[in-house]
Amino acid sequence: xxxxxxxxxxxxxxxxxxxxxxxxxxxxxxxxxxxxxxxxxxxxxxxxxxxxxxxxxxxxxxxxxxxxxxxxxxxxxxxxxxxxxxxxxxxxxxxxxxxxxxxxxxxxxxxxxxxxxxxxxxxxxxxxxxxxxxxxxxxxxxxxxxxxxxxxxxxxxxxxxxxxxxxxxxxxxxxxxxxxxxxxxxxxxxxxxxxxxxxxxxxxxxxxxxxxxxxxxxxxxxxxxxxxxxxxxxxxxxxxxxxxxxxxxxxxxxxxxxxxxxxxxxxxxxxxxxxxxxxxxxxxxxxxx
Amino acid sequence: xxxxxxxxxxxxxxxxxxxxxxxxxxxxxxxxxxxxxxxxxxxxxxxxxxxxxxxxxxxxxxxxxxxxxxxxxxxxxxxxxxxxxxxxxxxxxxxxxxxxxxxxxxxxxxxxxxxxxxxxxxxxxxxxxxxxxxxxxxxxxxxxxxxxxxxxxxxxxxxxxxxxxxxxxxxxxxxxxxxxxxxxxxxxxxxxxxxxxxxxxxxxxxxxxxxxxxxxxxxxxxxxxxxxxxxxxxxxxxxxxxxxxxxxxxxxxxxxxxxxxxxxxxxxxxxxxxxxxxxxxxxxxxxxxxxxxxxxxxxxxxxxxxxxxxxxxxxxxxxxxxxxxx
Numbered sequence: 001x002x003x004x005x006x007x008x009x010x011x012x013x014x015x016x017x018x019x020x021x022x023x024x025x026x027x028x029x030x031x032x033x034x035x036x037x038x039x040x041x042x043x044x045x046x047x048x049x050x051x052x053x054x055x056x057x058x059x060x061x062x063x064x065x066x067x068x069x070x071x072x073x074x075x076x077x078x079x080x081x082x083x084x085x086x087x088x089x090x091x092x093x094x095x096x097x098x099x100x101x102x103x104x105x106x107x108x109x110x111x112x113x114x115x116x117x118x119x120x121x122x123x124x125x126x127x128x129x130x131x132x133x134x135x136x137x138x139x140x141x142x143x144x145x146x147x148x149x150x151x152x153x154x155x156x157x158x159x160x161x162x163x164x165x166x167x168x169x170x171x172x173x174x175x176x177x178x179x180x181x182x183x184x185x186x187x188x189x190x191x192x193x194x195x196x197x198x199x200x201x202x203x204x205x206x207x208x209x210x211x212x213x214x215x216x217x218x219x220x221x222x223x224x225x226x227x228x229x230x231x232x233x234x235x236x237x238x239x240x241x242x243x244x245x246x247x248x249x250x251x252x253x254x255x256x257x258x259x260x261x262x263x264x265x266x267x268x269x270x271x272x273x274x275x276x277x278x279x280x281x282x283x284x285x286x287x288x289x
Numbered sequence: 290x291x292x293x294x295x296x297x298x299x300x301x302x303x304x305x306x307x308x309x310x311x312x313x314x315x316x317x318x319x320x321x322x323x324x325x326x327x328x329x330x331x332x333x334x335x336x337x338x339x340x341x342x343x344x345x346x347x348x349x350x351x352x353x354x355x356x357x358x359x360x361x362x363x364x365x366x367x368x369x370x371x372x373x374x375x376x377x378x379x380x381x382x383x384x385x386x387x388x389x390x391x392x393x394x395x396x397x398x399x400x401x402x403x404x405x406x407x408x409x410x411x412x413x414x415x416x417x418x419x420x421x422x423x424x425x426x427x428x429x430x431x432x433x434x435x436x437x438x439x440x441x442x443x444x445x446x447x448x449x450x451x452x453x454x455x456x457x458x459x460x461x462x463x464x465x466x467x468x469x470x471x472x473x474x475x476x477x478x479x480x481x482x483x484x485x486x487x488x489x490x491x492x493x494x495x496x497x498x499x500x501x502x503x504x505x506x507x508x509x510x511x512x513x514x515x516x517x518x519x520x521x522x523x524x525x526x527x528x529x530x531x532x533x534x535x536x537x538x539x540x541x542x543x544x545x546x547x548x549x550x551x552x553x554x555x556x557x558x559x560x561x562x563x564x565x566x567x568x569x570x571x572x573x574x575x576x577x578x579x580x581x582x583x584x585x586x587x588x589x590x591x592x593x594x595x596x597x598x599x600x601x602x603x604x605x606x607x608x609x610x611x612x613x614x615x
Contacts, residue, residue, distance in 0.1 A: 051396050054614040077398035087389035089297060100293055104397035143393070 009059035019045040034198030035187040043187035080144030090129035113146035134165030227265035253278035309419035320429020370456035378464020379478030386472035405610035420457035443525035455595030462602035523581030534571025
């Protein structure tokens with residue numbers, strides 16, 4: 001298995017705040033991995049450490065076997081990155097923006113970048129500030145893809161996009177990956193999107209990896225069990241992730257399996273969104289006030 | 290990387306170069322005109338009429354009237370490095386950090402050192418060219434200020450020669466450093482400007498008078514005598530004051546008190562001239578000055594000081610960019 005990203009005990013402290021606390025992760029290549037978790041869980045920090053923008057406080061990280069902080073130049077010729085909010089120089093034209101990539105990357109594929117821009121109908125001579133948010137996202141993505149990277153890291157790539165632009169970008173991304181493209185690691189708060197495109201899901205909570213696993217496997221292994229209200233009774237074989245009581249009904253998120261029973265218990269597969277939210281809420285309830 | 294730097298700061302760099310060029314042209318034209326007019330009118334060769342110098346004053350007034358607002362160019366020359374500090378230095382890194390575009394540059398296949406060094410190096414190089422141009426016009430500032438020839442050269446210390454170049458470089462570097470530290474363009478502009486002005490003031494008022502130990506000359510305290518000064522022409526006078534026999538400065542009140550003894554003393558057969566009376570008491574006029582021939586040396590010392598500060602700020606900025614989370 002080729003590993004694209006590997007961390008052990010990765011910790012990042014900003015002043016008194018721990019953004020990452022002992023994060024252990026192993027991500028294989030050739031996949032789209034979704035990094036999910038609440039705001040402040042450490043998604044952006046993890047990605048920024050992975051491209052050498054931030055320096056870990058403790059622990060170890062390797063991307064494509066390289067240390068991002070020490071071997072940044074070697075790594076960054078092979079890694080594409082789009083930061084949160086897709087920073088671009090507003091006064092640069094699209095052509096000038098691509099020129100940055102051409103001049104600063106040894107493996108830059110200018111023909112490919114131009115073809116992409118043309119495909120999306122982005123006018124080369126227009127300044128970036130006059131483009132729509134969706135168009136800017138495409139320019140930023142092209143700048144990252146033009147390197148012909150082995151890994152593409154995207155921090156909230158679809159944030160602030162309208163539903164159409166979001167869908168287009170995600171489909172585009174899947175297309176790129178399908179044609180023997182880079183492995184992709186993206187962070188997102190939109191769980192439906194993650195479910196649509198990601199084969200692997202990492203749930204980050206409070207600076208730690210809560211779950212890292214195959215998306216299908218994750219969905220297959222979790223069920224929602226709902227039935228008449230009761231308390232504390234073990235419903236079936238498996239680990240109860242979260243219990244929610246409504247007036248007359250109790251709903252459990254269960255890692256494992258359950259069968260419907262005569263007393264009105266229903267069992268249905270959980271969506272990725274329900275699973276992630278379940279983990280998030282369970283974690284929050286465990287935190288002593 | 291050089292291309293990116295030039296493109297990224299294109300507007301500021303063009304504005305700075307154009308401003309420098311216009312200033313240079315204005316100074317060249319108006320400086321020559323002012324100098325030619327001054328000698329045509331004969332302002333400096335004027336011989337006062339008996340009992341009055343109003344004929345010479347009239348010439349001087351006429352000269353001032355005819356050159357119009359041109360002396361404001363001196364102020365422009367004085368402010369130019371400060372403007373560069375603020376408008377070019379402040380946003381140099383501040384704007385990139387503020388917009389997040391540093392993340393764009395730093396995630397291409399370039400090292401942090403290369404990014405930081407090229408950004409500041411290219412901007413300093415362009416600044417150097419502009420500054421070298423306007424540093425040639427100290428003579429024009431002198432002409433516009435009515436300072437003829439090498440006499441009173443120290444008056445135009447801040448607006449001509451090597452220091453102008455060093456001020457400009459320092460301005461850019463300190464603005465760049467503050468912008469990189471604060472990650473805000475506006476903070477870089479304002480705080481950078483304050484630090485620039487502060488450093489200039491400390492250098493001008495505290496350090497420059499002592500680049501070499503000043504010389505001291507004494508003369509008779511005499512309110513009515515109007516002889517030639519005892520210090521050489523063109524000197525930069527730091528202090529001219531009365532001192533008592535022990536060399537302590539004395540003010541007018543003290544002098545007044547001493548003079549109250551003059552009448553009785555004269556009646557008793559003492560000196561009948563106040564100057565002689567005070568001289569007998571040990572009172573002298575003390576002049577502390579820097580002679581004109583040190584001008585060039587002082588200019589190079591100031592150049593060294595500010596170039597050193599500029600280099601220090603630039604290095605600190607690069608270290609900061611290398612070490613800090615981006």
